[in-house]
Amino acid sequence: MLSHPIEVLLERLKTQKGLRPAAPDETPINVNRLTEKAGAAYEKLRYLVDYKDERHIRRSAIERIIKRKIIFEGGEDIGLSLIQELIAGRYLPNNAIPESATEEVEKIIKKYKTLERHLPDNFRREPSVRNILTSLTGSEIEEFFFPNNEDDFVAEAFYESVKDSVRVDARLEEAFIQTQILIACYRSLLNTDDETLRYKLWRKYMPVEWPTLEDESAIRDIAQHAKGIWDGIRAALSDPLSLRLLPKFGNYAIYFGVLREVIRAYGAESGRIIEDRAALDRFIRDFLEKNYKRQFAKARGSAVRAVFYIFLTKMLLAIALEIPYQMYFLKDIEYLPIATNIVFHPLLLMFITISVRKLDDENTKTIEAGVHNVLSGGNIRLVKINPKQTGFFNSLFLLVYSVMFFAVFGAIVFVLEKLHFSTVSVFLFLCFLTLVSYFALRIRHSANRWKVAREDTRTLALAFNLFALPIVRAGRWLSRTFSSINLFVFVLDFIIETPFKLLLHFSDTFVSFLREKQEDVY
Numbered sequence: 001m002l003s004h005p006i007e008v009l010l011e012r013l014k015t016q017k018g019l020r021p022a023a024p025d026e027t028p029i030n031v032n033r034l035t036e037k038a039g040a041a042y043e044k045l046r047y048l049v050d051y052k053d054e055r056h057i058r059r060s061a062i063e064r065i066i067k068r069k070i071i072f073e074g075g076e077d078i079g080l081s082l083i084q085e086l087i088a089g090r091y092l093p094n095n096a097i098p099e100s101a102t103e104e105v106e107k108i109i110k111k112y113k114t115l116e117r118h119l120p121d122n123f124r125r126e127p128s129v130r131n132i133l134t135s136l137t138g139s140e141i142e143e144f145f146f147p148n149n150e151d152d153f154v155a156e157a158f159y160e161s162v163k164d165s166v167r168v169d170a171r172l173e174e175a176f177i178q179t180q181i182l183i184a185c186y187r188s189l190l191n192t193d194d195e196t197l198r199y200k201l202w203r204k205y206m207p208v209e210w211p212t213l214e215d216e217s218a219i220r221d222i223a224q225h226a227k228g229i230w231d232g233i234r235a236a237l238s239d240p241l242s243l244r245l246l247p248k249f250g251n252y253a254i255y256f257g258v259l260r261e262v263i264r265a266y267g268a269e270s271g272r273i274i275e276d277r278a279a280l281d282r283f284i285r286d287f288l289e290k291n292y293k294r295q296f297a298k299a300r301g302s303a304v305r306a307v308f309y310i311f312l313t314k315m316l317l318a319i320a321l322e323i324p325y326q327m328y329f330l331k332d333i334e335y336l337p338i339a340t341n342i343v344f345h346p347l348l349l350m351f352i353t354i355s356v357r358k359l360d361d362e363n364t365k366t367i368e369a370g371v372h373n374v375l376s377g378g379n380i381r382l383v384k385i386n387p388k389q390t391g392f393f394n395s396l397f398l399l400v401y402s403v404m405f406f407a408v409f410g411a412i413v414f415v416l417e418k419l420h421f422s423t424v425s426v427f428l429f430l431c432f433l434t435l436v437s438y439f440a441l442r443i444r445h446s447a448n449r450w451k452v453a454r455e456d457t458r459t460l461a462l463a464f465n466l467f468a469l470p471i472v473r474a475g476r477w478l479s480r481t482f483s484s485i486n487l488f489v490f491v492l493d494f495i496i497e498t499p500f501k502l503l504l505h506f507s508d509t510f511v512s513f514l515r516e517k518q519e520d521v522y
Contacts, residue, residue, distance in 0.1 A: 002274070003377025005160035006259075008273045013151045013263065018473055029080070029097045031087045039088025044352065056193050058091050059144070063138035063195075066109070070134075079105035082141075092145060106143055107214065112137045114216055118223035132198070132230060139199035140211070150263050151190055158256040159185045162249065165380040168241065179236050184245035188253035189260070194237050201233045211239045248383045250453050255370040257450070261287055274375060281368055288364050288450060296358065299447035303353040306439045307346040337425035345432040352440035366452045405470040431478060437468065438475030 002010075012242065031039075043061065069078045079102040086092040112133050116124060123129065159182050168177050179201070186192040186200065204212065206222070213219065236242075262283060265269045273279050322341065326333050332363050373379075416426045 001377075002375055003161065005157040006205055006274070006377075008373055009153050009157040009263075011272070013150070013268045013270060026098050026100070029083055029087065029099060029101070030095050031084055035088050036090065036094060039085065040090045043089040043091075056196070059138050059142045059196065060143050061089060061091055062086065062381070063134050066134055066137055066141075070085060077106070078109065079103070082502055086145075094262045097145075100158055102121065104144060108140050108144065111213065111219065112140075114219045115223050115226070118216075118220040119226055120224070123227045135195045136199055136202055139196055143199075144211075152268075153262065154256055154260040154263060155189050157259075158189055158252065161256075161374055161377075162252060162380055162383070165382055165383065166245070167384045169384070169386050170241075172241070176236070176239075177241070180239060182240040182247065183236065183242040184249055185253075187242065188246050188249040189256055197237060198233055201236060202229070205229045205232075232433070243360050244385055245383065247453070248385075251370060252374065252380070254367060254450055254452060255374045258284055258367060258371050261373070280371070284368050284371060286366060288359075289353065291450060292359050295447050295449055298444050299353050302443045302446065303440075306443065307349055322424055322428060326422065334420060334422065334425070336419060337421045337429070340419075340421075341425065341428050341432060344429075345436045348433075348444075349436045349440050352437075353443045354445070359448075363450070367450065370452070401470075406514075408470050430474075434471050434475035434478055436475070437471045441472050441475075 022045065062082070065082055066078070069082065081104060082105060083092065083097060087094050116129070116133050119129065162185070163178060163181050166177070166181055183197055183201075187195060191201075207213070209216075259274075262273055262280070265283070266273055273283060323333065324337060326338075412430065412433070413426055416429060421429065
């Protein structure tokens with residue numbers, strides 16, 4: 001017998017709707033093949049120098065196009081050109097999107113421009129408001145073309161299954177705790193980023209008819225409360241509670257992830273497979289066998305891309321700083337530090353990612369048992385979040401961590417100085433070491449996406465992770481703090497992309513013109 005959240009999920013699958021394809025008598029939006037190839041090549045280049053998760057590349061591209069068109073074209077009547085650019089970048093299929101989609105995209109853009117126009121003056125002038133509105137616009141346009149109803153249905157079933165098993169020992173409102181649980185479910189199951197979560201929470205506060213809302217007076221009323229809504233969303237996304245829940249939800253995210261794959265394969269017919277234990281077990285084994293290999297191949301590809309990204313965006317800049325420093329201040333060039341900063345870190349990243357072990361049959365059996373447990377509504381393990389340590393023990397733990405932090409970095413600096421590294425060389429080495437360690441951890445986590453966590457963590461692994469923690473945390477801080485500092489992305493977005501996309505648009509329009517003239521001849 002299936003649990004209530006799973007029964008609701010299967011019922012919702014029967015009523016989901018996707019984007020309407022172009023009707024036989026309706027002309028689909030077309031981009032010529034040359035423009036498509038050039039646009040796709042450009043997007044691949046930018047994808048290499050702007051390190052983002054694959055799931056978020058498409059929405060990021062939509063936001064980028066909207067920003068550029070608002071800055072350089074005023075943002076008026078950009079629906080068609082936006083769709084054409086997405087087709088050229090192969091984010092949308094060619095000759096498949098109906099012309100009516102242009103009107104729908106224009107309505108979405110107009111709605112958020114109306115919202116911005118009616119925001120209180122003091123709030124509208126805040127620097128972050130335009131970026132937030134662009135992010136919401138991009139997310140809604142992506143949802144229009146790629147509804148992802150199935151993902152939302154599974155995430156909500158995940159939330160409904162675990163929400164009553166969470167105990168938070170803190171003075172927080174129950175509604176806020178439930179929001180944190182929902183955020184943790186999306187993050188653990190779908191690796192959802194903050195921009196997408198912001199849109200999910202925004203929709204949670206909006207009326208049901210928001211996607212089709214055009215009434216200006218209704219939008220004006222929403223605008224008057226927008227600051228309070230955005231402040232609440234910002235507080236929800238920045239609160240650490242959802243991050244503390246992530247490791248607790250890890251195994252259940254795997255079980256619901258398998259369920260998501262069943263739904264992606266069978267759609268509205270998924271109930272037939274789910275209710276047939278033998279068929280479901282066959283699907284789980286076949287899927288995991290193929291996916292174990294796919295995840296490891298993907299990890300290797302991510303490692304190569306991360307090396308390329310770090311080299312382009314960080315190392316070349318470092319070399320440009322290190323060599324002049326040695327020439328003008330040290331009056332000599334030390335080749336060992338330069339070579340080390342170029343070669344050591346990519347090799348370290350490759351070694352850490354390639355050393356990931358393959359998952360075994362025992363892991364598959366554990367997943368099978370877990371999937372059947374969540375489908376039948378079996379006992380969900382109690383998740384208890386205790387308040388953070390305060391007082392004496394908190395101070396003691398901070399002291400121990402600080403000692404460990406300085407001990408780890410002090411030992412590295414000591415060795416580097418023995419190798420005659422200059423101050424700049426040491427600084428760059430540490431920056432690269434922390435960044436590479438953080439990227440390697442993310443890649444390993446992705447490779448182990450389907451690995452069920454066990455309680456019997458080995459002492460040696462625990463000790464290694466303990467000493468690696470200061471390096472990884474420093475890398476995460478550097479990555480998040482300076483993520484926007486990317487010279488190559490700046491050059492691509494503001495110097496190359498605008499004239500390049502104008503040239504592609506001219507090319508596409510000219511080819512259409514030639515076709516019309518050719519048709520006139522016949």
